[in-house]
Amino acid sequence: MSIDRRQFLKIAGISSLLGIGATAASATHNVWIKGIEPPQVEPGKEALTAEHWAMVVDMSKFKTEEDIKKAVSACHTTHNVPDFGNIKDEIKWIWKEKYESAFPDQENPYMEEKIKEMPFIVLCNHCENPACVRVCPTQATFKRKQDGIVMMDMHRCIGCRFCMAACPYGARSFNYRDPRPFIKNENKEYPTRTKGVVEKCTFCTERLAVGKIPACVEAAPKGGLIFGDLADRNSEIRKIVETRYTIRRKAELGTGPSVYYLIGGNEHA
Amino acid sequence: MLEKALVGSKKYWVWVAFLGFFALSGLYYYLQQFKYGLGLTGLSRDVSWGLYIGQFTFLVGVAASAVMLVIPHYLHDYKKFSKIVILGEFLAIAAVTMCILFIFVDMGQPMRIMNVVLHPTLNSVMFWDSVVLSGYLFLNLMIGWVTLSSDRKGVAPPKWIKPLIYLSVPWAVSIHTVTAFLYAGLPGRHFWLSAVMAARFLASAFAGGPALLIILALIVRKVTKFDPGKEPIQTLGVIVTYAMFANVFLLGLEFFTAFYSNIPGHMESFKYLYAGLHGHNELVPMMWTSSIFALVSLVMLLIPSIRRNEVTLSFACIMLFISLWIDKGFGLIIGGFVPNMMNQIRPYWPTRQESIITLGVWAIGFLILTFLYKIAVSVREETAGVEIEH
Numbered sequence: 211m212s213i214d215r216r217q218f219l220k221i222a223g224i225s226s227l228l229g230i231g232a233t234a235a236s237a238t239h240n241v242w243i244k245g246i247e248p249p250q251v252e253p254g255k256e257a258l259t260a261e262h263w264a265m266v267v268d269m270s271k272f273k274t275e276e277d278i279k280k281a282v283s284a285c286h287t288t289h290n291v292p293d294f295g296n297i298k299d300e301i302k303w304i305w306k307e308k309y310e311s312a313f314p315d316q317e318n319p320y321m322e323e324k325i326k327e328m329p330f331i332v333l334c335n336h337c338e339n340p341a342c343v344r345v346c347p348t349q350a351t352f353k354r355k356q357d358g359i360v361m362m363d364m365h366r367c368i369g370c371r372f373c374m375a376a377c378p379y380g381a382r383s384f385n386y387r388d389p390r391p392f393i394k395n396e397n398k399e400y401p402t403r404t405k406g407v408v409e410k411c412t413f414c415t416e417r418l419a420v421g422k423i424p425a426c427v428e429a430a431p432k433g434g435l436i437f438g439d440l441a442d443r444n445s446e447i448r449k450i451v452e453t454r455y456t457i458r459r460k461a462e463l464g465t466g467p468s469v470y471y472l473i474g475g476n477e478h479a
Numbered sequence: 480m481l482e483k484a485l486v487g488s489k490k491y492w493v494w495v496a497f498l499g500f501f502a503l504s505g506l507y508y509y510l511q512q513f514k515y516g517l518g519l520t521g522l523s524r525d526v527s528w529g530l531y532i533g534q535f536t537f538l539v540g541v542a543a544s545a546v547m548l549v550i551p552h553y554l555h556d557y558k559k560f561s562k563i564v565i566l567g568e569f570l571a572i573a574a575v576t577m578c579i580l581f582i583f584v585d586m587g588q589p590m591r592i593m594n595v596v597l598h599p600t601l602n603s604v605m606f607w608d609s610v611v612l613s614g615y616l617f618l619n620l621m622i623g624w625v626t627l628s629s630d631r632k633g634v635a636p637p638k639w640i641k642p643l644i645y646l647s648v649p650w651a652v653s654i655h656t657v658t659a660f661l662y663a664g665l666p667g668r669h670f671w672l673s674a675v676m677a678a679r680f681l682a683s684a685f686a687g688g689p690a691l692l693i694i695l696a697l698i699v700r701k702v703t704k705f706d707p708g709k710e711p712i713q714t715l716g717v718i719v720t721y722a723m724f725a726n727v728f729l730l731g732l733e734f735f736t737a738f739y740s741n742i743p744g745h746m747e748s749f750k751y752l753y754a755g756l757h758g759h760n761e762l763v764p765m766m767w768t769s770s771i772f773a774l775v776s777l778v779m780l781l782i783p784s785i786r787r788n789e790v791t792l793s794f795a796c797i798m799l800f801i802s803l804w805i806d807k808g809f810g811l812i813i814g815g816f817v818p819n820m821m822n823q824i825r826p827y828w829p830t831r832q833e834s835i836i837t838l839g840v841w842a843i844g845f846l847i848l849t850f851l852y853k854i855a856v857s858v859r860e861e862t863a864g865v866e867i868e869h
Contacts (some may be wrong), residue, residue: 370586384517388516
């Protein structure tokens with residue numbers, strides 16, 4: 211999806227007429243000059259770029275629950291993810307699941323107890339063939355051409371939740387009510403959302419644009435989350451995926467998830 | 480002709496006021512939902528579609544079923560349907576309107592509904608669903624209105640309406656096929672990922688819609704001077720029987736594939752719905768009610784003496800309608816979301832507000848149906864005894 215100045219003005223104009231486009235107007239000055247899409251941050255000189263952003267989760271590096279909590283809360287505080295304190299309204303971008311939930315149908319009764327009980331980090335897989343993007347009736351969720359990140363345009367989303375039905379990973383959350391009163395310490399650098407739209411992990415596009423690695427990667431134990439360009443033969447992530455045995459969640463569905471898991475916990479795994 | 484909906488007996492206005500009360504109650508709670516968000520419903524991140532989308536799906540079927548009158552009447556020249564084909568077309572109008580309203584009340588950002596038109600997305604089934612549904616509404620409005628006006632004037636309908644009538648046949652099939660594709664093309668939702676989904680949808684539609692029409696025709700005969708006739712109702716009864724048989728057969732196919740293959744992902748939703756899973760059996764009584772009603776009504780319809788008796792026929796139709804409503808308006812949607820993508824059970828049950836909004840939309844639909852039927856019946860009463868070829 212690309213957009214020119216004319217189209218953008220059309221969208222911004224009509225959405226402001228409908229009284230919903232307050233932020234669309236403020237993003238204008240970047241968007242039409244650089245030809246980037248409305249929800250994106252204009253990349254600076256120091257921006258990190260890639261052809262195919264991907265992540266390896268090395269479970270051996272997460273020693274305690276605390277290690278996981280750090281990564282999760284770094285993401286949720288950075289992105290103003292609200293905490294409602296109940297499952298029904300729950301919104302989450304990155305969280306932990308047991309092996310049997312993260313990899314259903316791949317467990318066996320004789321598995322090592324440690325792996326069975328180990329909390330696995332799960333998040334949006336930024337799929338190569340994202341089902342959520344295929345079903346969205348307004349292109350409010352779309353795959354960024356330059357680096358494969360699956361993004362959300364919060365100002366275009368109509369809240370039909372087709373993407374939530376389509377995502378095989380349960381990676382998407384819906385704002386069932388106004389999230390703002392439930393954000394403990396609002397990060398003024400990142401927008402909050404309104405009720406009635408879907409949201410999810412964005413691989414921290416706003417941080418990549420200013421040369422920072424994703425918040426969860428920064429907060430995780432060293433080497434726990436490896437983030438990089440899978441298309442680059444010399445990148446660390448590519449070397450790991452080439453030399454170690456990794457698994458992906460529900461790869462059999464053909465979605466092409468970009469998050470890989472190292473499970474074994476030792477070099478020979 | 481519209482003025483005919485504005486004059487009526489006291490009974491007529493009491494009925495309109497009754498529906499109006501429910502419509503306004505629904506509107507009241509909808510305004511609350513509009514303000515608070517969809518958190519007012521029982522939906523969650525795990526079960527993200529519920530009662531609203533279930534009603535939408537079910538009513539697309541009711542709308543499509545008008546074709547069961549249009550095909551015999553216009554393609555096979557089955558004259559007996561000439562008086563009641565208008566009842567089918569007007570039912571379709573009311574049903575499509577309810578579909579659109581259910582989609583609207585389900586939206587998180589209803590004020591952005593025009594985004595679907597502003598950013599047409601050809602790869603989204605939902606985009607196509609909005610195209611075919613609005614097209615179908617237009618077709619039925621045109622056809623119903625033009626043919627009824629001609630009847631009233633005692634002339635044959637204009638020739639240009641014929642192509643639209645023929646177009647409405649594949650169009651009716653398309654609305655329910657596309658609606659099935661909303662579900663049947665999603666990776667990871669094994670319960671929905673079935674090639675017979677669209678066929679099942681059509682079969683259940685062609686059973687449920689005409690069953691409702693039989694009930695409506697009998698009511699029309701009772702409360703007005705217009706008699707839809709005995710024979711058309713019997714023909715509809717036969718149509719319902721065949722379609723219901725196909726529907727039960729297709730559901731059986733789903734069970735076979737799931738349980739003979741023994742693949743957990745394919746079995747789990749069925750287990751949750753019909754037997755309970757991991758201690759959760761919230762929907763089991765409902766689903767068994769649906770199954771029993773389906774079988775009993777099918778057996779009743781298969782026995783000629785029961786089918787030919789209008790009293791027992793209407794009982795069978797009511798049971799059949801309830802059965803299909805549970806199966807398609809509720810179980811089908813919830814079963815797709817439970818267990819969730821992490822193989823966990825997060826049950827769903829509609830809230831009071833959500834149920835009243837749902838009732839409100841049905842009431843609006845029945846108000847539209849009442850007005851349209853009032854018009855059709857008034858015209859029929861005026862032209863009683865006059866037979867027109869079309």
